[in-house]
Amino acid sequence: MSSEVAIEVQQLFKSYLIFEKPSHRLWQMLFRGRKNFYREHPVLKGVSFSVRRGETVGLIGRNGSGKSTLLQILCGVLEANAGSCDVKGRVAALLELGAGFNPEFTGRENIFMSGQIFGLTSEQIEERYQQIIEFADIGEYVLQPVKTYSSGMFMRLAFAVIAHVDADILVIDEALAVGDAYFVQKCMRYLRRFKESGGTLLFVSHDSSAVTALCDRAIWLHDGHVRVDAGPKQVTQAYLADMYHSVQGDRLDGVSQSARIKSERGGREDFVDARRDLVLASNLRNDLEVMAFDSHAEAFGKGGALITSVRFLNEDGNPLQWMVGGELVSLLVDVDILRPICNVIVGFLLKNKQGQSLFGDNTYLTYAGESLVCEAGEKLTAEFEFRMPILPAGEYAVSVAVSDGSQASHIIHQWIHEALIISSHASQVSTGLMGIPMKRIQLIRHSDNSGDT
CATH class of the missing domain: 2.70.50.60 (abc- transporter (atp binding component) like domain)
Structure with a gap:
């Protein structure tokens, strides 16, 4: 991994103007700032970080934390209100699905248009065209308007294009979430090869296991700030703990009200029995x-x-x-x-x-x-x-x-x-990447006064 900095972000601020009524936009233009008819919604509040060339960095955070806005600024789609953003090298981005595609154009026409936007000549795109359509694997749909594509086909074609434009920096924003298993596996193999070849990758995902497996470092964005910038395991663990705490707080979840009442009336042994009854009554299986x-x-x-x-x-x-x-x-x-x-x-x-x-x-x-x-x-x-x-x-x-x-x-x-x-087809049968089938699970209550059980 090179020590050369590929992305340098310093004190980045970005706010959106929220107008209560469409007419307020016109009034704002007429008053020329003498009176404000909007309220500011800050999204980024002094974000700073750097990414070295050849580094893979995961970006995590809840919806509304500023991830997509940050990526759009890095790609030149948006301008920040304040701060600096220095990106060195050719950037290829896969942001929201279909971004940069003309829905009326065919897949082939969009390949040539997107390739030229990324800096390739028509001759270079023609040389790589067959590889792009083989990677996308959408068959004859490449000759159909992209407005007829499913979200998965959009993602296939968009990823195939950015995989063949000789980018120095790849920016991917949760786009792989819509792909089928076959294509997502292909994309992940490509990203690993891109990483091994010295490419710089900024990867946004809600999947903590993907971030842990793929990234050298992770940045947790929270309410427009960088909350943690460290190793992927440390960041994802802190993020997961925060998610659980925000949902559960200090409550005891997973036990029905009747079990709690029974616990209060009958003591700890009855509480254990009630909880075991709930588990045995469940029809969940893997x-x-x-x-x-x-x-x-x-x-x-x-x-x-x-x-x-x-x-x-x-x-x-x-x-x-x-x-x-x-x-x-x-x-x-x-x-x-x-x-x-x-x-x-x-x-x-x-x-x-x-x-x-x-x-x-x-x-x-x-x-x-x-x-x-x-x-x-x-x-x-x-x-x-x-x-x-x-x-x-x-x-x-x-x-x-x-x-x-x-x-x-x-x-x-x-x-x-x-x-x-x-x-x-089951979602509540294990934690972690996979679960080990248990031969027996039991709770044993020990007496306070003796070793008897």
């Missing part, structure tokens, strides 16, 4: 929908082996389209060997929507020291048996790979990024 194996999903590798099938089975060996967190399952990966391989390794990773690896395994860890030599034409199946963890609501991807070598040194013959998509 339902996981398993999509079909996508043999055409984005992949790479040397091509010495081909993954032909990926599927989940239950304990009876039946294919699963739905499963439950905590269920004993088997993940089977079928492989065709196309060229001789000295030591075959098959593995998998489960990733969340932001591309964070949650867990995985491979056959080398089990068969270390045992070389599995395969000849061309052979077929093999790798089976991984485990209890499915509890997954918070959202979409997840199973990546699979077959390689040759060892854990430390190997050649990838095929890596499929999103071989399977899993959609979790």
Whole structure:
């Protein structure tokens, strides 16, 4: 990471003028400031920070904290009332969906228009046009007016453009929230490559796990001020604590009024019993929908082996389209060997929507020291048996790979990024990135006078 500063913000102030009636705007013009018919709404109140070249900085904060206004000033869309903002390098921004697109133009026409706005020549855009439409993957819609696009298609095309304009600084404002799992994974891979190549990234998200995984630093904006500027873990933890405190305060949430009354009447043991009854009465469970194996999903590798099938089975060996967190399952990966391989390794990773690896395994860890030599034409199946963890609501991807070598040194013959998509349909079953299925949870009340329970 370079010590050179890419973005320098000093004492930035921005206010909007709020008029109670449309006619007040006209009166304000006529009185030329001798009388004010508006009230000022301050959004940024002396914001200062710097971003070094090659640094990835997350920007978090509640709605209305000033994040979008700050980004628009950095991109030159808005002017600040006071303060300075110095940005060095070509900036490509993905702010609100469709920004910079003409809704009447086709996707192709908007690609050329946006590319020229970012400083590319028509010849450069023509050279990159095929790569842009392949990245966007919107098919024949690229020749249709963008006013016919869904929000997801808008985001696909806009991101594809900024990914191919040779930007020094990328600014992304919560746009990935509308994408499907396949495309968001692709975008996150691009952002990691951009980061590794020395690009500067300013990333706005309400997803604390994405900020923690992607960013070197985080800035928490609160009511127009920089409240905390530190490591992403420290900032997201402080932000989460503040969010919980603002919602819950000092109240005891999660227990019904009847349980509280019973607690007051019957003592602590009755309170515990009442709370246990509430949990047992809940019908919440972690339902996981398993999509079909996508043999055409984005992949790479040397091509010495081909993954032909990926599927989940239950304990009876039946294919699963739905499963439950905590269920004993088997993940089977079928492989065709196309060229001789000295030591075959098959593995998998489960990733969340932001591309964070949650867990995985491979056959080398089990068969270390045992070389599995395969000849061309052979077929093999790798089976991984485990209890499915509890997954918070959202979409997840199973990546699979077959390689040759060892854990430390190997050649990838095929890596499929999103071989399977899993959609979790429960939101209140775990905290953190995933939950571990619990065999038993109990509360034991100890006597004050003895060790008896």
